[in-house]
Amino acid sequence: DYRDPHCKNKQVIVHLFEWKWSDVADECERFLGKKQFCGVQVSPPNEHVVVTQPMRPWWERYQPVSYKLHSRGGTEAEFKDMVTRCKNVGVRVYVDSVVNHMAGLGRIGTGTAGSHFNSSDYDFPGVPYTRPNFNTRDKCPSGGGGVDNYSDPKNVRNCFLVGLTDLDQSKEYVRDKIAEFFDHCIDLGVAGFRIDASKHMWPDDVKAIQDRVKDLPEGGRPFFYHEVIDQNDGAVRVNEYYDLGYVTEFRYCQKIAYGVHNFGEFNNMYVPSWGMADPSHAFVFVDNHDNQRGHGGGGNLITHKTPRDYKMAVAFTLAYNYGFTRVMSSYYFENTDAGPPHNADYSAKDVTINADGSCGNGWVCEHRWNPVANMVVFRNAVAGTDIKHWRNENDEISFARGQKGFFAMAKQGHMDRNLQTGLPAGEYCDLVSDCMKKITVDGSGNAHIVIDNSAEPMLAFIVDGPT
Ligand code: AAO
Numbered sequence: 001d002y003r004d005p006h007c008k009n010k011q012v013i014v015h016l017f018e019w020k021w022s023d024v025a026d027e028c029e030r031f032l033g034k035k036q037f038c039g040v041q042v043s044p045p046n047e048h049v050v051v052t053q054p055m056r057p058w059w060e061r062y063q064p065v066s067y068k069l070h071s072r073g074g075t076e077a078e079f080k081d082m083v084t085r086c087k088n089v090g091v092r093v094y095v096d097s098v099v100n101h102m103a104g105l106g107r108i109g110t111g112t113a114g115s116h117f118n119s120s121d122y123d124f125p126g127v128p129y130t131r132p133n134f135n136t137r138d139k140c141p142s143g144g145g146g147v148d149n150y151s152d153p154k155n156v157r158n159c160f161l162v163g164l165t166d167l168d169q170s171k172e173y174v175r176d177k178i179a180e181f182f183d184h185c186i187d188l189g190v191a192g193f194r195i196d197a198s199k200h201m202w203p204d205d206v207k208a209i210q211d212r213v214k215d216l217p218e219g220g221r222p223f224f225y226h227e228v229i230d231q232n233d234g235a236v237r238v239n240e241y242y243d244l245g246y247v248t249e250f251r252y253c254q255k256i257a258y259g260v261h262n263f264g265e266f267n268n269m270y271v272p273s274w275g276m277a278d279p280s281h282a283f284v285f286v287d288n289h290d291n292q293r294g295h296g297g298g299g300n301l302i303t304h305k306t307p308r309d310y311k312m313a314v315a316f317t318l319a320y321n322y323g324f325t326r327v328m329s330s331y332y333f334e335n336t337d338a339g340p341p342h343n344a345d346y347s348a349k350d351v352t353i354n355a356d357g358s359c360g361n362g363w364v365c366e367h368r369w370n371p372v373a374n375m376v377v378f379r380n381a382v383a384g385t386d387i388k389h390w391r392n393e394n395d396e397i398s399f400a401r402g403q404k405g406f407f408a409m410a411k412q413g414h415m416d417r418n419l420q421t422g423l424p425a426g427e428y429c430d431l432v433s434d435c436m437k438k439i440t441v442d443g444s445g446n447a448h449i450v451i452d453n454s455a456e457p458m459l460a461f462i463v464d465g466p467t
Helices: 021-032 058-062 076-088 153-158 172-187 203-211 238-244 250-261 263-268 307-319 370-382
Strands: 012-016 039-042 092-097 101-104 108-110 116-118 164-166 192-195 223-226 246-248 282-284 324-329 387-393 396-401 405-410 415-420 426-429 438-441 446-451 458-462
Touching: 012 021, 012 370, 021 039, 021 076, 039 076, 076 092, 092 172, 092 223, 172 203, 203 238, 223 238, 238 246, 246 282, 250 263, 250 307, 263 387, 263 396, 307 324, 307 370, 307 396, 307 405, 307 458, 324 370, 370 405, 370 458, 387 415, 396 415, 405 415, 405 446, 426 458, 446 458
Parallel strands: 012 039, 012 324, 039 092, 092 192, 192 223, 223 246, 282 324
Antiparallel strands: 101 164, 108 116, 387 396, 396 405, 405 458, 415 446, 426 438, 438 446
């Protein structure tokens, strides 16, 4: 089974999008460990192209040149130091893995680790890969050689995604090279992998690769989650990847946006008849690095740009019992191509921390917002429990998680009700406000629930939590 994230039953990972390795390591030590995060998804760590038109976009990291661990995020030594320091405080690293393809057709030059490459000749000596390792025109049914028909799995999987040179994962040599890359990461302490563009690889090929990857040094199979955009509009469905780990559930991004805009929708978040991934395979998030900027399924969703809605969306997601969750941590951008906040030489700027705990230098750090960070503690505490005492009326939602926790949220920013919580009698404090609010549960499980903070209109408390 590829669904164990190896973090002692913790439930939430954070994508520190485009952070450099030394900053990720610092964040593990100063914040993520204390806040009980399971782990971090880091941007692709292997050698990639250097794009100058536009100047150094974030997406250059999705065009691999080799599997040498030297990227815009840092060197292999820095990568190793990060993985070790995070692991020492109980935070695991998951590598965003781009193994469907190499660089885009027409790109020629030197990658971030100094390897020469020539995509037009399918020549990547840093691996090495040569022409026979790539898919050929006869296997791709599209007119131009690119993916252009999502209703045909052969087109999706054998043609070139946005002109990226498409590796042939049916070849033993290619499988070995990709598995060697994963093994190398595991040797350094990595616990798992996001597989980029899994939708564009045949599940049997992906399985053959995963099955030859080594166990973690501490035992067990690595964690795998697959990027498969399935919005009921193509032939490739998430359930084809269930044997391979978790699968991204992009319909949830729309669902949670509807919910925040119209609380009635919260009654209907997981819709099996839509083909949404079942709770034990769904990899769940409010937004990701693509759709927050209109790449790969943008549209109707909520991002950090509307903070109040975003806090409601993430707080609900972490309180609810659907799937395995990832929270996003972004940088501010105007232009959708723009890379991370950068120095004059285009290296990523340091992530600085302000006195109030927020981030500076252009980093948003949603994962540090109270309704995000403190709900991680909630989700860990209530893991495995069912929803009880569900109430959704008057733009107010509240529910218990088994007999372990209780959550309430009010769209209009205020709420004042006596509610059955199902929790043992006692004094509790609200996690979201860092215990600024107290809640008393009486001998029959009732409590007076008050919400009066319009900017962060939710509260949550747990059994055996802080007091
Ligand atoms: C760049 C340039 C290109 C150039 C290329 C090669 O932008 O112009 O041709 O280099 O030189 C990222 C960027 C790309 C970038 C690439 C390489 O987003 O712009 O290309 O790096 O540097 C599909 C895939 C999915 C993919 C997504 C972006 O299925 O795997 O496109 N995501 C991952 C990464 C992403 C990365 C790559 C893959 C490549 O997360 O960051 O690309 O490594 C439909 C399909 C989806 C499809 C989308 C977009 O979605 O279902 O499968 O995603 O279209 O093509 C509604 C529909 C929804 C639909 C959507 C379309 O929401 O419901 O189904 O609209 O927006």
